[in-house]
Amino acid sequence: MSTKIEVVAPGPFATVQDLGRPGLASLGVGRSGAADRSSLRLGNRLAGNPEGNAAIEATLGGLVIRFSEPALIAVTGAVCEIRVGGRAAGMFAPIQVRSGEEVKLSVPSQGLRTYLAVRGGIDVTPVLHARATDTLAKLGPPALSAGMTLPIGARVAGYPVVDLAPQKAFPEELVLRVTPGPRLDWFVPGTMTTLTTTSYEVTANADRVGLRLSGPELTRCQDGELAPEACVPGALQVPPSGVPILFLVDHPVTGGYPVVAVVDDAGIDLAAQARPGRRIRFTR
Structure with a gap:
């Protein structure tokens, strides 16, 4: 049975994003993908993924998800408090999640969009070779909603060897x-x-x-x-x-x-x- 994520609460707005659909503009298709690509790439590296794996982009926090099996995640981008099974966890670092535990993201103290990467990647069905949600063209998976389930894939790189990747504070x-x-x-x-x-x-x-x-x-x-x-x-x-x-x-x-x-x-x-x-x- 494949590992899945259950969306308990999506927060104000959350989508699945990867690095998008470059090279299709001549066909009328925009690139889309993660709004903050550097944060997506960092999250995937910390989770031991290829940089282009799909992850969750949460806008203004409020995301609550539950894991059916143990998993490894990393949270990057807009700085927020993280709770994993009720325990505090840190940004910009690999985080172990136990079977059945919920992961909760608070409203960010800095920035707007937070990225939650899962080792193996979010394995929703690709559209035009990408798993990105394009909000203007209405391409890709729908925005997250309560009760939705997301499969976790098996596309991984080497196991993560960095335990923390400190980032600069978001400038005024x-x-x-x-x-x-x-x-x-x-x-x-x-x-x-x-x-x-x-x-x-x-x-x-x-x-x-x-x-x-x-x-x-x-x-x-x-x-x-x-x-x-x-x-x-x-x-x-x-x-x-x-x-x-x-x-x-x-x-x-x-x-x-x-x-x-x-x-x-x-x-x-x-x-x-x-x-x-x-x-x-x-x-x-």
């Missing part, structure tokens, strides 16, 4: 590196200076698709609208309001607003942990 102000975008010429001279010398705030309109920001407006020097163009994670698209939208992993594959700059991969992982109210500063 995020500094994200950008390169000029393909439509910088749609904006007045000095726009990159405006973008990189002021700060923006994450609004409540934020999810896996992207972050709407509040802050200084970026002024266009061209009228009219673009035909839809390809978009990538990290694109800073500027709607008529002049305030950028930062695309995250479930972004649309095309967009009609000009892209003024693009955030690098490390910055996308940081942005995925930004709660509403968090300040963001861009740097070249």
Whole structure:
């Protein structure tokens, strides 16, 4: 009988995520996958998995799961309190779970998304070669709900040899590196200076698709609208309001607003942990 996880409570929002579906944008399929890929990779390494194994991405904690058999897990990403069978456990370290025990994640003290990796990986049915939930395209497994069961797979790497992987505290102000975008010429001279010398705030309109920001407006020097163009994670698209939208992993594959700059991969992982109210500063 295969080992399974029972979802007792999913918390505000939880999904199964791996490293997504790269390379399918020409077919209209976005990459999706873990919003914070560095945390997913770390969790899998600590659990003795290949980095691309599927894990649980829990938003704002509240996740409670029960294991049918003994298991090895690791919890990374947004820092929260962990209880395993009522015992306190630590972040960023392998954790042994006994048969029948519940694992509970509290609301994070820092960040937004916490990753729970299980040795062997979450073995839900792949869709287009990935086990990632794409919330915009509605691809992959559904969001977790109470009573759902998740099978654990057998895809493992070497047994973990690291007992702790300390991480830096989540910064008060995020500094994200950008390169000029393909439509910088749609904006007045000095726009990159405006973008990189002021700060923006994450609004409540934020999810896996992207972050709407509040802050200084970026002024266009061209009228009219673009035909839809390809978009990538990290694109800073500027709607008529002049305030950028930062695309995250479930972004649309095309967009009609000009892209003024693009955030690098490390910055996308940081942005995925930004709660509403968090300040963001861009740097070249």
